[in-house]
Amino acid sequence: MACSIKPWLMVSVLLYFLELQILVRGEPHVPCYFIFGDSLVDNGNNNALTTLAKVNFPPYGIDFVNGPTGRFSNGRTTADILGELLGFDNFIPPFATARGQDILKGVNYASGAAGIRAETGRQVGGRISLDIQLFNHGITISRLVALQRNLAYTRDYLSKCIYTVGMGNNDYLNNYYLPQYYPTSRVFTPDQYAAILIQQYWKQLKTLYNYGARKVAVFGIGQLGCTPAELALYSTNGSACVQMINDAVQLFNKRLKPLVDYFNNNLSGAKFTYINITSITAGDPSAAGDGEKKEARLSAVQREIFVSRRRCEGDGKKK
Numbered sequence: 001m002a003c004s005i006k007p008w009l010m011v012s013v014l015l016y017f018l019e020l021q022i023l024v025r026g027e028p029h030v031p032c033y034f035i036f037g038d039s040l041v042d043n044g045n046n047n048a049l050t051t052l053a054k055v056n057f058p059p060y061g062i063d064f065v066n067g068p069t070g071r072f073s074n075g076r077t078t079a080d081i082l083g084e085l086l087g088f089d090n091f092i093p094p095f096a097t098a099r100g101q102d103i104l105k106g107v108n109y110a111s112g113a114a115g116i117r118a119e120t121g122r123q124v125g126g127r128i129s130l131d132i133q134l135f136n137h138g139i140t141i142s143r144l145v146a147l148q149r150n151l152a153y154t155r156d157y158l159s160k161c162i163y164t165v166g167m168g169n170n171d172y173l174n175n176y177y178l179p180q181y182y183p184t185s186r187v188f189t190p191d192q193y194a195a196i197l198i199q200q201y202w203k204q205l206k207t208l209y210n211y212g213a214r215k216v217a218v219f220g221i222g223q224l225g226c227t228p229a230e231l232a233l234y235s236t237n238g239s240a241c242v243q244m245i246n247d248a249v250q251l252f253n254k255r256l257k258p259l260v261d262y263f264n265n266n267l268s269g270a271k272f273t274y275i276n277i278t279s280i281t282a283g284d285p286s287a288a289g290d291g292e293k294k295e296a297r298l299s300a301v302q303r304e305i306f307v308s309r310r311r312c313e314g315d316g317k318k319k
């Protein structure tokens with residue numbers, strides 16, 4: 001599938017911005033890699049939760065070396081591929097099960113259905129919002145301090161790690177554009193909603209910085225209006241995607257880019273990068289076929305899965 005190249009393109013862009021080079025073998029470029037996000041990069045954190053946003057059973061993982069793991073995907077996630085490119089021998093473990101020395105190379109906190117806002121995804125049951133993901137990172141740091149036994153060393157260590165943060169998809173899919181469950185679209189205009197999301201995201205990213213993160217890649221939101229789920233729910237007025245949703249998401253992205261600039265310009269040592277998903281994944285909306293439209297009187301989980309599918313992850317058997 002042509003689009004299977006996209007995760008690679010995405011991580012190359014990321015590595016470029018972080019001024020790293022791809023090593024084929026040898027030591028990892030960075031000592032550790034921490035992942036914050038939603039179903040696009042969740043690797044098992046929801047498995048033990050009471051939630052519909054859980055996928056630790058087939059056919060998920062059919063192309064993955066370890067079978068179903070809780071990845072919302074047939075194969076590897078973008079975070080898995082990025083970890084490989086960074087030179088890590090093993091996948092970064094999920095916070096839910098990482099123990100002991102596991103955490104030295106980083107932890108994955110991502111959770112399907114989770115959002116910037118605490119209530120986002122509530123209708124599916126358990127999920128780990130970004131605030132809780134950051135709280136969990138605090139727990140990891142105390143464990144690191146206990147393992148490394150030298151506060152200054154840990155602080156320095158954390159400043160050398162790579163961090164990726166990709167949030168916001170569910171604040172639209174599983175909040176703003178589910179008016180039967182959430183009042184947000186009645187309370188806020190799309191522009192106001194983007195503004196309050198960014199305001200909260202700003203605080204959350206600042207928390208991450210305060211925890212010692214310096215090299216942080218922040219992913220924008222993709223073309224959610226082109227996902228089969230939204231195409232089935234909303235009229236497109238004859239075009240390929242639901243323009244209204246893509247426009248709303250762009251209001252968020254437009255504010256996110258200056259936020260990243262703000263961090264770089266105002267916080268000492270910050271090396272934040274904005275990853276423009278739109279320019280990378282502007283995919284072929286015709287892939288959203290009729291068959292999928294029929295599935296579409298949706299559970300939120302299906303919405304998540306539809307989004308995940310769009311990553312077109314291909315060849316998880318490589319490893």
Ligand SMILES: *[C@@H]1O[C@H](CO)[C@@H](O)[C@H](O)[C@H]1NC(C)=O
Pocket residue numbers: 234235236237242243244
């Ligand atoms: C369809 O077009 C009408 C009129 O231009 C507009 O008000 C409406 O928001 C559009 N619907 C969507 C889903 O984009």
Ligand SMILES: *[C@@H]1O[C@H](CO)[C@@H](O)[C@H](O)[C@H]1NC(C)=O
Pocket residue numbers: 258261262263265266
């Ligand atoms: C923060 O960064 C922005 C650019 O993103 C700049 O315009 C502004 O002056 C900076 N503020 C401070 C207090 O340094």
Ligand SMILES: *[C@@H]1O[C@H](CO)[C@@H](O)[C@H](O)[C@H]1NC(C)=O
Pocket residue numbers: 253254257276277278279
């Ligand atoms: C992202 O890329 C798209 C397509 O290249 C562009 O239209 C958009 O303005 C970019 N968004 C931001 C926030 O830079």
